Amino acid sequence: MLNALGEPQSLLLLGGTSDIALAVAARYAESGPLRVVLAARPGPRRTEAVTRLSALGAVVEALDFEATDTASHPALVEQAASGGDLDVVLVAFGVLGDEEQAWQDHDAAVRLAQVNYVGPVSVGTALAAQVRRQGHGVIVFLSSVAGERVRRSNFAYGASKAGADGFYLGLGEALREHGGHVLVVRPGFVHTKMTEGRDAAPLSVGPDEVAEAVVAGVADRKELVWVPAALRVVMSGLRHVPRPLFRRLPL
Amino acid sequence: MTSLLSGWGRTAPTAATLVEAGASDVPALLRQAIARGVIARGLGRSYGDAAQNAGGTVLAPLTGPTTVARAADGTPLVTVAAGTSLHDLMATLLAQRLFVPVTPGTRYVTVGGAIAADIHGKNNHRDGSFGDQLVSLDLVTADGRLRTVGPESDPALFWATVGGMGLTGVITAATLRALPVESAYVAVDTERVPGINELVDRMRAGDDAYHYSVAWIDTLARGRSLGRAVLTRADHATADQLRGPAARDPWAAPRGPRIAVPFTPPGLVTRPTVRAFNEVWFRKAPRHRVGELQSIAAYFHPLDAVDDWNRLYGRRGMVQYQLVVPDDAESAVTEALRVLADAGRPSFLAVLKRFGPGNPGLLSFPMRGWTLALDLPASPALGPMFRTLDALVLEAGGRLYLAKDSRLSPETFDAMYEQADDFRKLRRDLDPAGVFQSDLGRRLQL
Ligand SMILES: Cc1cc2nc3c(=O)[nH]c(=O)nc-3n(C[C@H](O)[C@H](O)[C@H](O)COP(=O)(O)OP(=O)(O)OC[C@H]3O[C@@H](n4cnc5c(N)ncnc54)[C@H](O)[C@@H]3O)c2cc1C
Numbered sequence: 001m002l003n004a005l006g007e008p009q010s011l012l013l014l015g016g017t018s019d020i021a022l023a024v025a026a027r028y029a030e031s032g033p034l035r036v037v038l039a040a041r042p043g044p045r046r047t048e049a050v051t052r053l054s055a056l057g058a059v060v061e062a063l064d065f066e067a068t069d070t071a072s073h074p075a076l077v078e079q080a081a082s083g084g085d086l087d088v089v090l091v092a093f094g095v096l097g098d099e100e101q102a103w104q105d106h107d108a109a110v111r112l113a114q115v116n117y118v119g120p121v122s123v124g125t126a127l128a129a130q131v132r133r134q135g136h137g138v139i140v141f142l143s144s145v146a147g148e149r150v151r152r153s154n155f156a157y158g159a160s161k162a163g164a165d166g167f168y169l170g171l172g173e174a175l176r177e178h179g180g181h182v183l184v185v186r187p188g189f190v191h192t193k194m195t196e197g198r199d200a201a202p203l204s205v206g207p208d209e210v211a212e213a214v215v216a217g218v219a220d221r222k223e224l225v226w227v228p229a230a231l232r233v234v235m236s237g238l239r240h241v242p243r244p245l246f247r248r249l250p251l
Numbered sequence: 252m253t254s255l256l257s258g259w260g261r262t263a264p265t266a267a268t269l270v271e272a273g274a275s276d277v278p279a280l281l282r283q284a285i286a287r288g289v290i291a292r293g294l295g296r297s298y299g300d301a302a303q304n305a306g307g308t309v310l311a312p313l314t315g316p317t318t319v320a321r322a323a324d325g326t327p328l329v330t331v332a333a334g335t336s337l338h339d340l341m342a343t344l345l346a347q348r349l350f351v352p353v354t355p356g357t358r359y360v361t362v363g364g365a366i367a368a369d370i371h372g373k374n375n376h377r378d379g380s381f382g383d384q385l386v387s388l389d390l391v392t393a394d395g396r397l398r399t400v401g402p403e404s405d406p407a408l409f410w411a412t413v414g415g416m417g418l419t420g421v422i423t424a425a426t427l428r429a430l431p432v433e434s435a436y437v438a439v440d441t442e443r444v445p446g447i448n449e450l451v452d453r454m455r456a457g458d459d460a461y462h463y464s465v466a467w468i469d470t471l472a473r474g475r476s477l478g479r480a481v482l483t484r485a486d487h488a489t490a491d492q493l494r495g496p497a498a499r500d501p502w503a504a505p506r507g508p509r510i511a512v513p514f515t516p517p518g519l520v521t522r523p524t525v526r527a528f529n530e531v532w533f534r535k536a537p538r539h540r541v542g543e544l545q546s547i548a549a550y551f552h553p554l555d556a557v558d559d560w561n562r563l564y565g566r567r568g569m570v571q572y573q574l575v576v577p578d579d580a581e582s583a584v585t586e587a588l589r590v591l592a593d594a595g596r597p598s599f600l601a602v603l604k605r606f607g608p609g610n611p612g613l614l615s616f617p618m619r620g621w622t623l624a625l626d627l628p629a630s631p632a633l634g635p636m637f638r639t640l641d642a643l644v645l646e647a648g649g650r651l652y653l654a655k656d657s658r659l660s661p662e663t664f665d666a667m668y669e670q671a672d673d674f675r676k677l678r679r680d681l682d683p684a685g686v687f688q689s690d691l692g693r694r695l696q697l
Contacts, residue, residue, distance in 0.1 A: 001263070001265075001300065001305070001690050001693050001694040002263050003262075003263060003657060003658040003659075003694065004260055004262035004263050004299060004300075004568065004570050004629050004657035004658050005262075005570070005629060005630070005631050005633055005634050005637075005658050006631050007631070007634060007658065009660075009694065031634050032660045033660055033661070033662055085305070085693065132306075133287075133306055134287070134305055134306045135265050135266040135267055135287065135304075135305030135306030135307065136263075136264075136265035136266065136305040136306070136690075177253060177255070177266065178253065178266050179255060179264065179265045179266030179267075179305055179306070180266075215631065216631060219567075219630075219631035220567060220631075221566075
């Protein structure tokens with residue numbers, strides 16, 4: 001159960017080897033005994049993540065997870081919950097892809113949409129059923145400011161995030177009466193494995209800052225947070241910039 | 252009907268199906284219990300998750316009649332439905348010149364909740380807790396059987412249920428000893444005490460001479476003023492002590508709340524507001540005053556005058572930390588006050604009390620010693636401070652009160668409650684299918 005200070009006893013990480021997911025798990029492991037279910041593709045990165053979290057005192061179980069294999073998602077969630085209620089679930093998988101390929105290469109475009117939009121909708125639905133069964137549970141969706149106002153430079157990615165972001169905000173409303181709570185986190189540029197080698201945008205952050213925002217947002221029962229928080233204001237301005245001007249902004 | 256439920260602290264709400272039923276419907280209800288089980292709920296005055304059952308069924312208070320009889324030795328005995336509030340019970344009893352044997356800091360708790368938490372009052376040093384005043388209780392267990400259990404007839408089940416947080420079954424009614432009194436007033440002696448050492452000395456030396464005793468501590472005072480307090484001790488007023496309004500209406504029963512907090516205001520409980528409040532409150536208290544007549548409501552339940560005062564803590568809610576440490580471990584109390592003062596966390600008055608010897612209740616809280624209770628606005632930043640306090644309490648051989656707890660881990664809980672495993676074993680035998688479940692039970696793996 002999540003306690004009064006927002007500290008969970010169990011954590012499911014979907015996309016469990018992401019830097020942000022591991023940073024969140026590390027923070028929760030500090031506050032008390034923690035069971036972590038790490039759902040990710042099998043491989044050395046997952047093995048390493050299990051080792052790292054075990055070293056922090058967490059009891060870790062690894063499950064195979066493939067974002068595009070949507071048919072397997074309901075069973076995966078049930079299996080993750082077979083060891084007890086899922087207090088906090090982090091939906092932390094996604095791909096950035098090559099921006100230009102993502103609208104010119106048909107396969108690449110479809111794949112991006114499947115991983116970043118269809119995948120989250122699929123696990124979100126399976127998680128919603130679990131939250132309703134257990135009468136409580138927090139789902140954290142890692143979105144992106146790229147979805148807040150989709151722009152030319154990475155619109156395929158931004159659009160996929162925009163869709164999933166909307167789905168999770170709505171899911172939060174739907175699950176409220178069933179004891180569920182959904183937190184959508186919109187980071188700006190995060191320095192992680194996923195963004196390695198790319199030019200950092202202004203207001204960029206590290207995985208630890210995102211993890212901190214997740215932990216605080218869960219405890220405060222927030223529905224939507226930006227990381228860093230200042231992005232909220234920036235984005236609210238950008239949302240209303242007229243198209244002709246927006247097009248010329250160096251974003 | 253699916254309802255979002257939380258405790259008095261308004262933290263960690265979960266959804267359950269809330270069912271209103273009569274005592275006779277309980278066995279059928281238990282038979283239909285779905286996978287997530289059933290838990291009884293009283294008036295939701297426990298601070299944490301004790302009366303919640305996420306994804307399962309929560310049973311609303313069971314109402315019924317109250318009757319008073321006399322035991323062979325003349326002791327008045329009251330038989331009361333478990334869903335009756337102590338507020339209503341007091342009104343019934345005062346009309347017969349009787350009082351409840353134990354009252355907590357609020358009248359808005361049910362008899363069922365009082366038994367399940369084995370609550371204590373300001374007379375714990377002399378009369379023990381609620382369970383000590385029970386003759387018997389009626390309990391519907393997981394098999395649907397209604398059993399009348401008492402400390403002699405079935406000590407194992409009785410002492411698992413007293414303090415058992417609803418996890419042994421549904422209490423439908425109870426019979427307890429009532430206390431003959433001469434009025435609905437108490438005569439109170441009040442003194443201001445400059446610091447924790449003097450406070451401990453005065454309570455140790457003088458409490459036994461009083462029926463009731465409690466000290467209110469200013470937790471923001473530091474240094475030489477650490478633990479400065481107002482000590483209030485009282486006895487039931489005798490007929491010849493009554494003066495003024497008390498003499499004109501000696502049996503005035505406590506009334507309902509006078510004002511309400513209609514919505515959740517943001518962040519009122521901050522360090523400056525609490526510091527100002529505590530300062531005024533300390534200065535206003537008389538240095539020393541004896542024999543002041545106070546109503547039952549004023550002495551025992553000052554907070555009940557304001558309906559829903561817990562909303563003052565804003566949307567994050569609040570956490571109460573209540574510890575008990577053995578009699579010779581008063582230094583742990585001092586240390587806890589220091590940790591709190593150093594952290595600068597705003598806590599309105601903390602309450603210090605002396606406990607008498609505990610009882611055999613497997614999960615009953617009281618033990619001979621000192622109990623300290625503090626309310627704090629909930630915040631994730633409190634985690635480390637609470638863990639420091641937990642370690643201090645454990646080191647001193649003490650424990651935390653489940654009726655107030657909303658954050659312990661099973662490991663720390665087990666270290667505090669030696670009989671936790673006996674409780675688990677009894678539950679496995681009594682309720683193998685796990686019909687009775689609560690959020691607290693899940694959190695602490697009970
Ligand atoms: C302002 C305030 C002051 C307080 N002061 C004190 C104090 O001085 N001393 C003290 O000891 N406590 C004190 N408390 C705590 C309170 O007395 C206990 O939490 C009590 O259990 C609350 O009773 P309730 O009817 O609200 O029960 P709930 O909070 O609804 O439930 C508490 C527990 O009782 C169980 N329960 C309730 N009814 C039944 C039943 N029929 N059968 C089986 N189990 C049942 C529930 O399952 C749950 O585990 C205080 C609380 C507040 C808010």
